[in-house]
Amino acid sequence: MPAGLGPFAQAFAILSAPGVLAEKNGAPIDVYSLALRDVHTLRALLYRSRVLIEDEEEFECENCGKAFRAVPSAAWQVGPFLDGELTDEELDAPFPFGVPQPIPRLILPAARRVEGEPRFRRLRRLDGSRTAETVTFAERSVADARALFETADKLFLGEMDSFSVTPALVVAMGIVALGSERRTRVMARALAEAPDPVWAAVVDHFLEAAYSQRLFAAFRGEECSCRNLVDVPLVRELGRHAVEFSRTRRRREQEPFPDLEAFESLVKKHAERVYAARGVRNIDLIVDDGVPHCDDGGEPLLGSYAPPVGEEVLGGNVRPEVRVYYRTFRSEYEADPTFDVEGEIRETIDHEVEHHLNYLAGEDPLDDEERAAIEEEELRIVGRGEMRRRERASLTRRIGEFLRVTWLLWVAMAVAAIVMWMSGDL
Numbered sequence: 001m002p003a004g005l006g007p008f009a010q011a012f013a014i015l016s017a018p019g020v021l022a023e024k025n026g027a028p029i030d031v032y033s034l035a036l037r038d039v040h041t042l043r044a045l046l047y048r049s050r051v052l053i054e055d056e057e058e059f060e061c062e063n064c065g066k067a068f069r070a071v072p073s074a075a076w077q078v079g080p081f082l083d084g085e086l087t088d089e090e091l092d093a094p095f096p097f098g099v100p101q102p103i104p105r106l107i108l109p110a111a112r113r114v115e116g117e118p119r120f121r122r123l124r125r126l127d128g129s130r131t132a133e134t135v136t137f138a139e140r141s142v143a144d145a146r147a148l149f150e151t152a153d154k155l156f157l158g159e160m161d162s163f164s165v166t167p168a169l170v171v172a173m174g175i176v177a178l179g180s181e182r183r184t185r186v187m188a189r190a191l192a193e194a195p196d197p198v199w200a201a202v203v204d205h206f207l208e209a210a211y212s213q214r215l216f217a218a219f220r221g222e223e224c225s226c227r228n229l230v231d232v233p234l235v236r237e238l239g240r241h242a243v244e245f246s247r248t249r250r251r252r253e254q255e256p257f258p259d260l261e262a263f264e265s266l267v268k269k270h271a272e273r274v275y276a277a278r279g280v281r282n283i284d285l286i287v288d289d290g291v292p293h294c295d296d297g298g299e300p301l302l303g304s305y306a307p308p309v310g311e312e313v314l315g316g317n318v319r320p321e322v323r324v325y326y327r328t329f330r331s332e333y334e335a336d337p338t339f340d341v342e343g344e345i346r347e348t349i350d351h352e353v354e355h356h357l358n359y360l361a362g363e364d365p366l367d368d369e370e371r372a373a374i375e376e377e378e379l380r381i382v383g384r385g386e387m388r389r390r391e392r393a394s395l396t397r398r399i400g401e402f403l404r405v406t407w408l409l410w411v412a413m414a415v416a417a418i419v420m421w422m423s424g425d426l
Helices: 007-016 036-048 146-157 167-173 184-192 196-210 240-253 260-278 326-335 341-361 365-382 384-422
Strands: 057-060 067-070 101-107 131-137 175-178 216-220 227-231 284-288 303-306 321-325
Touching (some): 007 146, 067 216, 131 196, 146 167, 260 341, 303 341, 326 341, 365 384
Parallel strands (some): 284 321
Antiparallel strands (some): 131 175
């Protein structure tokens, strides 16, 4: 690989080499004619197969905050791509090009003609008279987005210090409208001066358009087993870090999340109502402000149920317990401005009480449903073909381990059978 190439130029050089990309009939495929989603999937495959090397990076667990190190592409699930299982309604849905996507309100500059100057050379300062609350994208090929890739490579190599929104980059990103505004220079100026939450939303929509929703890897936190999702490939034209600005802005605009004492009061209030409605009592209620527990799928829990411990169900050594996790509620509230704290508290407690009633009945179909949902989620990500291969490999390993441990017994039985046969007892 030639020295001095950025990550995108490296990938395109490999994919452009003779014989790398071809139609079924052998006709070569020009990498620059590919749509962005297709070429980024091929980039991910280059990293997954270690044709391109992806460095190990440090990440922070979103649940417990502990650091962990990982190579994102090493854990990417390629089964659905290899087995032609790209039929999931969510993960494999096409991006709605040409359909306006929501963004926070953006003030647009108004263009005016200045005597003696080319049209649109100068733009009037933002005056709030025109706004946009949507962005519209058109599909782009690698050739169409060349300016964006060149800029990203220069930033990666340190040849540029900062990123600026220019008309060429607006075209490369596929932005064709901000609200009703379609003039590229005006849109570039608006985005260059846009508040962080607006730019974050535009970036998020661009990444949805340019990358398959399957381009991620899941890593479990070392301390709490939380399932953390990491982008694959990790290096992208525009980083997701900007999205954090929008969350910060939403937190400022929302009512502050209840402190621990206020949250405990809400939990107690709704627990009394749920317990009365369900006809239960003698269930310990705990508000846990530590690191939340995770379910088998690695998702931080809003609540959990623990059955009694002891010989008697209600008179045992430890009573049944419903636990509500303060930090999970706070995280959900910060991520989603529509999150109904009190409604979710009530629903969570009711859900855990239902687990208790099912425990008393001797059967918990709710638990079976939750485990089935976790298994189905893993199946849609890993793929049915890959899951079957893993099951066969697991069976082979178990048989091999069984034979390794018991081979002396099988030899002894064979020798005994031969001896008996030779002595005429068989």
